[in-house]
Amino acid sequence: LAVLTGLWSGEPFSFEGQHYHIRETRFLPPPLQQPRIPVWVAAGWPYLRPLRRAARWNGLVPLAHDPETDFRSPTPEEVTQMMDYIRCRRDPAAPFEVIVGDSLSVPGPPAAEIVGPYAAAGATWWMESIGWPLQPYEFWPEYVSAGPPRLG
Numbered sequence: 001l002a003v004l005t006g007l008w009s010g011e012p013f014s015f016e017g018q019h020y021h022i023r024e025t026r027f028l029p030p031p032l033q034q035p036r037i038p039v040w041v042a043a044g045w046p047y048l049r050p051l052r053r054a055a056r057w058n059g060l061v062p063l064a065h066d067p068e069t070d071f072r073s074p075t076p077e078e079v080t081q082m083m084d085y086i087r088c089r090r091d092p093a094a095p096f097e098v099i100v101g102d103s104l105s106v107p108g109p110p111a112a113e114i115v116g117p118y119a120a121a122g123a124t125w126w127m128e129s130i131g132w133p134l135q136p137y138e139f140w141p142e143y144v145s146a147g148p149p150r151l152g
Helices: 002-008 048-055 076-087 111-121 139-145
Strands: 013-016 021-025 040-045 059-066 070-072 097-102 125-128
Touching: 002 013, 002 021, 040 048, 040 076, 048 059, 048 076, 059 076, 076 097, 076 111, 097 111
Parallel strands: 040 059, 059 097, 097 125
Antiparallel strands: 013 021, 059 070
């Protein structure tokens, strides 16, 4: 992340690290967003080091570690625990995004019942996945045109 933000500065940049060695270079044009492009850090619960890293940046893409399946989408309760940990490590007034997701396109409970608990846990974005079983092409225009899930 130090390399990425250094390159985004638009200024001459060099870096000597354990894994990366960059001789003076300059990426142009610099990003329009200031002070830089937001960085959302993925972190797997219950690992705390990635959560500490996320707390220093602009957002969290939460995951949960399951020894049998590797990583999975976290539950709203796990997102709450992750956010409790992060909130203690950053300025509460600073903007912070929390990006959760799954598929609302498959039959199941109403979207508000799925998304609502995540919003209450601190989620600010919903990232829709295609889901399984895959829907036919004709399904998607109307689905996408309906817009994001409504909580109220």
